[in-house]
Amino acid sequence: xNKTFNQKAWYFVIPVFxxxxxxxxxxxxxxxxxxxxxxxxxxxxxxxxxxxxxxILHSERFHASLGRQAIFTFIILLIQLPxxxxxxxxxxxxxxxxxxxxxxxxxxxLIPWNVVGAMWNIFALPDIGFLGxxxxxxxxxxxxxxxxxxxxxxxxLMDVWHWTSLVVLLSYAGLNSIQPAYYxxxxxxxASRWDIFRYIELPKMKKVxxxxxxxxxxxxxxxxxxxxVLTGGGPGNATNFLxxxxxxxxxxxxxxxPAAAMSLIYFLIVLLICWIFYSLMMKDEARx
Amino acid sequence: xxxxxxxxPTIYIIFLMLPIYWLLNMSFKTTxxxxxxxxxxxxxxxxxxxxxxxxxxxxxxxxxNSITYTVFNTIISVSAALPxxxxxxxxxxxxDKHLFFWLLTNRMAPPAVFALxxxxxxxxVNLFDTHIAIAxxxxxxxxxxxxxxxxxxxxxVPKELDETAYVDGYSxxxxxxxxxxxxxxxxxxxxxxxxxxxxxxELLLAKTLTATIAKPIAAIMTRTSSTSGYELGLLAAAGSLxxxxxxxxxxxxxxxxxxxxxxxxx
Numbered sequence: 001x002n003k004t005f006n007q008k009a010w011y012f013v014i015p016v017f018x019x020x021x022x023x024x025x026x027x028x029x030x031x032x033x034x035x036x037x038x039x040x041x042x043x044x045x046x047x048x049x050x051x052x053x054x055x056i057l058h059s060e061r062f063h064a065s066l067g068r069q070a071i072f073t074f075i076i077l078l079i080q081l082p083x084x085x086x087x088x089x090x091x092x093x094x095x096x097x098x099x100x101x102x103x104x105x106x107x108x109x110l111i112p113w114n115v116v117g118a119m120w121n122i123f124a125l126p127d128i129g130f131l132g133x134x135x136x137x138x139x140x141x142x143x144x145x146x147x148x149x150x151x152x153x154x155x156x157l158m159d160v161w162h163w164t165s166l167v168v169l170l171s172y173a174g175l176n177s178i179q180p181a182y183y184x185x186x187x188x189x190x191a192s193r194w195d196i197f198r199y200i201e202l203p204k205m206k207k208v209x210x211x212x213x214x215x216x217x218x219x220x221x222x223x224x225x226x227x228x229v230l231t232g233g234g235p236g237n238a239t240n241f242l243x244x245x246x247x248x249x250x251x252x253x254x255x256x257x258p259a260a261a262m263s264l265i266y267f268l269i270v271l272l273i274c275w276i277f278y279s280l281m282m283k284d285e286a287r288x
Numbered sequence: 289x290x291x292x293x294x295x296x297p298t299i300y301i302i303f304l305m306l307p308i309y310w311l312l313n314m315s316f317k318t319t320x321x322x323x324x325x326x327x328x329x330x331x332x333x334x335x336x337x338x339x340x341x342x343x344x345x346x347x348x349x350x351x352x353n354s355i356t357y358t359v360f361n362t363i364i365s366v367s368a369a370l371p372x373x374x375x376x377x378x379x380x381x382x383x384d385k386h387l388f389f390w391l392l393t394n395r396m397a398p399p400a401v402f403a404l405x406x407x408x409x410x411x412x413v414n415l416f417d418t419h420i421a422i423a424x425x426x427x428x429x430x431x432x433x434x435x436x437x438x439x440x441x442x443x444x445v446p447k448e449l450d451e452t453a454y455v456d457g458y459s460x461x462x463x464x465x466x467x468x469x470x471x472x473x474x475x476x477x478x479x480x481x482x483x484x485x486x487x488x489x490e491l492l493l494a495k496t497l498t499a500t501i502a503k504p505i506a507a508i509m510t511r512t513s514s515t516s517g518y519e520l521g522l523l524a525a526a527g528s529l530x531x532x533x534x535x536x537x538x539x540x541x542x543x544x545x546x547x548x549x550x551x552x553x554x
Contacts, residue, residue, distance in 0.1 A: 003380045012375035013387065015368040016431055023428040024394050027405035090296040097294070099542045103535070105302045107308065110534025112489045112506040122314060123307040129324055130310045138356040161304060207440070217450065222398040225491050243398055250404060263398070270396040278389060 034260035052282035062262065064237065064244040066269075069221060072241060076159055076220040080212065083160070084167025085205070089197070091172055102172075105165045118230025120158040124230075144231065148238030151231050155239050159225060163216060170212045174205035210281055214274060221270055242266055308531065314524035322520045337525035347526065350505030352417065353426055354488065355533060357502065362480050365430040366438075369479070373438035376391040376501035378447065388414035391432040402428075403496045417499045420437070425497060426487045433478050433486065441475030483536050505530060 035052055037045040056062050089102050108116070124130035126143045130277040131154075144154040178200065186196050223242035227233065233240035233248070240248075244264065250259035303410050307396070309373055315320055315337055316330040325331060341347040375381070376388060415421040449471065453463040469476070495507040 003378060005381065006379040009375035009379035009381040009384075012357055014451050016372040016391065016435060017387070019364070019368055019424070019427045020391060020394055022430055023406075023425055024397070024492050026409045027402045028397075029385070030405035031402075032406065087296055087300050087531035090293050092294070092297070097297075101301070102303065103538050103544050105297075106538045107531065107535060108304055110488060110531070110538065111527075112491055112504075112530050114491050114506050114510060115530050119307050119311045119527060120521060122322075122524070123310045128322060130306065130328075133326055139497070161307065164300075165304070211436075218396050222396075224399070246398070247403070256404075267397055271393055274392065274396055275389070278392070282385075 005128075017089075019185070031260045034256045035264055036257075038257050048257060052258045053265070056258060056265055058260050061245070062265075065240055065242050067197070068240065071243040072223070073217060073220045075156055076163075077213065077216055079156070079160055080164045080167050080216060081209070084164050084212070085171045085266065088167045088171035088175055089201070091168070093176075102169070105168055107165075108162050113225035114229050116158065116162055117226040120154065120226075121230050126155050129156045134170055146235050148235055151235060151239050155227050155230060159232060160225070162226065163219070166214045166215065170208040171205055172209035175201060202209050212279075214277065217272065217277075218270060294402065311524050312528050314520060315528045316519055317524075319519055319521040334521075337521045338529075340522060341525055341529065347505075347508065350503060350508040351529065351533075352501050353498075354494075354504040354506070354530075357419040357422040357426070357494070357504070358484055358487045358533075360419060360431060361426040362483040364423060364480070365427055365434045365483045366476060366480055367437050368427075370430055370476075372470075373442055375437050376439045376470075377442035377477070382462075387545060388435075391435055395429045395432040397428070399429075399490070399492045403492055405495060407496050415417075417501050419502045420500065421497045422494045422504070423487075426458035426490060427495050430483045430486055434483055437479045437482060438472070438475055441472045441478075445471055446447045459488050474544045481537060485534070488534060 036048055036050070038048045074217040092098055109122070121129075123129045124131045124144050126136055126145075132142055132144070141147075142150050182200050182204075185194070185199060193201070222243055223241060224247065227239050227241060228244055228247075233237045233244045246259060247261055249255050249262065313329060315333070316333055318332060318334055318336065319331050321327075321330070410416050410421045410425070413422070449467065450463065454465055459468070491504070491506045494504045495510070496505065496546060498507065505526065509523060512529070
């Protein structure tokens, strides 16, 4: 669409700008403020310069939790995107199955995050949980509170359970927007199922998949409540993701300076990745 | 191939329902039964957990609080995002691309980062422990999303619609409310669904910004479990009840999800 230049459009954006700035600017500045200072409690601060940033960037603990976080997000995207697209492709297109699928599949998305964590906790407990008990009774030695492998497995399974539906819903919406004429043309050309997917469905889903990838990346990279309730970062530090570690530092040990510096580094990492992705997307949009 | 196609969604739905069933199963058991007996259905069926929740005001007010701020937030987010999304979809203006990205960046700030500054900030403006505080703080991540989704829907509406309306003598306000909003009703439905969803499920900020008056149900659950031992049955019942408002909302927007997305470029 060719847009016209109109500076008055700013008036339309003002409410959004004010509301978001109100929430973003002051808290962000507080964090920036803390990140350069040492706290001694009761509002006494001393200037520390970039000391916290240097310390965080060189700390083993930060590297470890960043590594865990990156692996977690990578696995999540790797499982949820293909699985979500696959399920969307097999969903009914009309009839009573549509509302049934949509309603049941959206349910995990609308459960408060700590309830999700608590629900999976009692579901996976080796003695009284269905998952834990079943796995143990068929011969697996499963205990997510003690074995780090099991803790990872449970956390990933929980996230797949929780969020795959978002990818399904978005992909399904994208698929629904394809005119039947495309499929008829493909049939005349004798295209295989794979060709239809590769050259018709996938390009048509590009917009929704972009949204899905960005949302899944951001939310899985910032995951906090669910693993906090499910594993609390344990056993040991096995599932101690970036947010969990950060909150432990900020509220547990009350190291506001380092925690603030870590927050900013964390924020910048998310920002950088999303910016690269966003620019690539915009470039692509300008081309087509 | 065609015959077994329904199998995939079915298996997926069964997988989704299992943990929910387990939660429901537990909510009808007594805490002693949960801990001592492993059974696939309640042997000693009880409604006691639900009775406790519906008779104790600290419990049921939690639901009222959560629904209140979620509705506030949905209304604020969508009504602020509508004109902004219109501006982004129709006009170029100074700094538009940067502003759009800046909005998105707020969706990327880990809430864990902001918890403490938010507490200090909202306390200093005397909004601590009010519904409006949570509703406003959730705007941080809901407004960017709302603008993004609505912009997609609006861009799909041809500009000729606007121009024809002006030629017919419509003022901007009349055009916007009488023609444009009904045209993108499905998009607004989807946006409201997403705003409701993300506000309803968020806990960290909601918990940080409240003490007693506006405490959300999810936070009440964490508190009760720590003070009166680990009352699993009660916890399961409270958890099961948090599913209902979401399910109601999905029921209302199901047609929008099925059809509505089709018109947007989202």
